[in-house]
Amino acid sequence: MAAFLRAAALLLLLLLLPTPPDRGGVPPRWNPWAPLRIADAPNVLTPLKLARLGRDGALCRAVLAQAPLQSTPVPDREIGPGCRLADAVRITRTRFAVNAPFLLSCRAAVSLALWERHTVQPAAMQLLGAPVQRLQHLGSLACRDVAARPGRRSRHAQADALDVAGFTLGDGRRVTVLRDWGDAEAPAGRFLRALHRGACRSFDGVLGPDYNAAHRDHLHLELGGGRYCR
Numbered sequence: 001m002a003a004f005l006r007a008a009a010l011l012l013l014l015l016l017l018p019t020p021p022d023r024g025g026v027p028p029r030w031n032p033w034a035p036l037r038i039a040d041a042p043n044v045l046t047p048l049k050l051a052r053l054g055r056d057g058a059l060c061r062a063v064l065a066q067a068p069l070q071s072t073p074v075p076d077r078e079i080g081p082g083c084r085l086a087d088a089v090r091i092t093r094t095r096f097a098v099n100a101p102f103l104l105s106c107r108a109a110v111s112l113a114l115w116e117r118h119t120v121q122p123a124a125m126q127l128l129g130a131p132v133q134r135l136q137h138l139g140s141l142a143c144r145d146v147a148a149r150p151g152r153r154s155r156h157a158q159a160d161a162l163d164v165a166g167f168t169l170g171d172g173r174r175v176t177v178l179r180d181w182g183d184a185e186a187p188a189g190r191f192l193r194a195l196h197r198g199a200c201r202s203f204d205g206v207l208g209p210d211y212n213a214a215h216r217d218h219l220h221l222e223l224g225g226g227r228y229c230r
């Protein structure tokens, strides 16, 4: 709510500017009309800009092209009742190597790129002293309901969500949510908590082990649902 009020106040301020923002010296990251840039750290305008990418596939692909991510577009199609791929991409590599290729909506891929750049890699260097080299995920697309709420489709049903299980570092160390979340004081535990906190700035919804037992082994990162961070 506080973030929403800050965004509303900022929008009002920008609308009252005497000159248009593009000529008024407002940096793109603080200009609500400027397209999102992967190089800019997420802020209160990021959810707004991500939502716009969800409505504009061409703009989204242009933004995604800024990320060091290898992907190919996937044709729009129904994959089951209430499950649909739209503006999705097949990702074979992100900033990191991945354990298996996966599908994501373009906007969720942009969120992933923001998170990896502004949260994952800086936190790895700061808290673990080595860069992340490989991301271990448990999948993205699944035509199913929210486990705890039968009848309501999961964001996984639109490839708007990714389940992240852990990482391998450049020095060979492995960090997994299942093994390392439990010790909040250890470097790996602090790293995973920093990732969870940071994900809440790049994605709309984030669930981790503290939410329920179903998430004991992964961070659920999603776009397009409600705003939550648990």
Ligand SMILES: [Zn+2]
Residues within 6 Å of the ligand: 156, 161, 162, 163, 219, 220, 221
């Ligand atoms: Zn999930």
